[in-house]
Amino acid sequence: MDEFAALDDWEDIRVNSDDDDDAPEQALSSDTNQKRDRHGFMLSEEAFLELRCYTAKFLYEYPNRVERWRKLLGSQQLLDNNPGEYKRLLGCEDQLQFKVVRQIRVDVSRTFPESTFFKDIDGDSRLQRILTAYSIRNTEVGYCQGMNYIVGFLLLVEAEHNNTPGIKNPLTAHELEEIVFWSLVCIVEHKLFNKGYYISWNNMFTLKLDCLILKRLTKQLQPLVYSRISEFPKCPIYMVLSASWFITLFIDSLPSEALIKVWDAYVFEGKVVLFRVAIAILRMCEDDILSASD
Numbered sequence: 001m002d003e004f005a006a007l008d009d010w011e012d013i014r015v016n017s018d019d020d021d022d023a024p025e026q027a028l029s030s031d032t033n034q035k036r037d038r039h040g041f042m043l044s045e046e047a048f049l050e051l052r053c054y055t056a057k058f059l060y061e062y063p064n065r066v067e068r069w070r071k072l073l074g075s076q077q078l079l080d081n082n083p084g085e086y087k088r089l090l091g092c093e094d095q096l097q098f099k100v101v102r103q104i105r106v107d108v109s110r111t112f113p114e115s116t117f118f119k120d121i122d123g124d125s126r127l128q129r130i131l132t133a134y135s136i137r138n139t140e141v142g143y144c145q146g147m148n149y150i151v152g153f154l155l156l157v158e159a160e161h162n163n164t165p166g167i168k169n170p171l172t173a174h175e176l177e178e179i180v181f182w183s184l185v186c187i188v189e190h191k192l193f194n195k196g197y198y199i200s201w202n203n204m205f206t207l208k209l210d211c212l213i214l215k216r217l218t219k220q221l222q223p224l225v226y227s228r229i230s231e232f233p234k235c236p237i238y239m240v241l242s243a244s245w246f247i248t249l250f251i252d253s254l255p256s257e258a259l260i261k262v263w264d265a266y267v268f269e270g271k272v273v274l275f276r277v278a279i280a281i282l283r284m285c286e287d288d289i290l291s292a293s294d
Contacts, residue, residue, distance in 0.1 A: 075182040144198035146247035192270040
């Protein structure tokens with residue numbers, strides 16, 4: 001059985017498209033009257049109203065942001081379906097190659113160095129354990145730089161929620177690690193999110209493909225920015241932007257207030273949000289880009 005089947009509940013409301021590869025470009029259409037589902041596909045009026053009712057019901061059932069994220073990512077269901085799996089993976093640490101262990105340790109020390117959570121509350125050890133467990137679970141991906149920011153951010157969000165006064169059934173330290181681990185699994189492995197970004201053996205083909213999509217969208221929606229960037233053909237600007245923004249899900253690029261909103265949209269609609277945010281940033285920085293000398 002597909003362990004991500006629960007995330008595909010809304011597949012039946014897709015219309016007017018049979019090709020997933022067109023989703024990012026479709027979702028950035030300039031026609032503001034078009035109504036789309038969480039994947040960026042056009043909706044009929046009836047389906048749009050159905051989706052609005054579903055969304056309102058969902059927000060009522062999950063008023064808390066962290067609980068919504070768990071539900072939409074699918075991490076809570078994976079945790080429930082795989083009891084004890086995280087602990088078992090931690091017991092297999094000796095299976096990791098030394099170079100992977102060393103890289104994780106190096107990157108853990110670089111993750112949110114100013115945060116008291118990682119300095120004083122054992123956050124760095126939690127981060128290292130989660131990355132280690134995932135590297136053992138998915139040998140095809142192993143560990144990829146950028147995953148440390150995703151796990152670190154999720155740990156901060158979950159810990160803040162867990163320490164909220166009056167919260168019902170707060171998680172233990174181990175349970176908090178588990179839910180973050182399964183959230184990482186969903187982000188890295190499910191097609192709706194960042195599946196394919198972190199696989200090094202195929203030279204990160206999916207990330208490079210999305211880099212080309214971002215370039216095409218920039219040409220279509222920000223022609224002046226595109227023309228200016230094209231003046232520097234030897235500099236792989238789109239690849240640099242894609243790697244910086246998409247691999248880390250903007251975690252090291254946006255202020256926390258904006259980042260939370262981006263993630264609200266990302267867990268609800270999927271990877272298509274990354275393209276929207278990227279184009280929005282290029283639009284906001286258009287004057288600076290056009291006046292840049294190098």
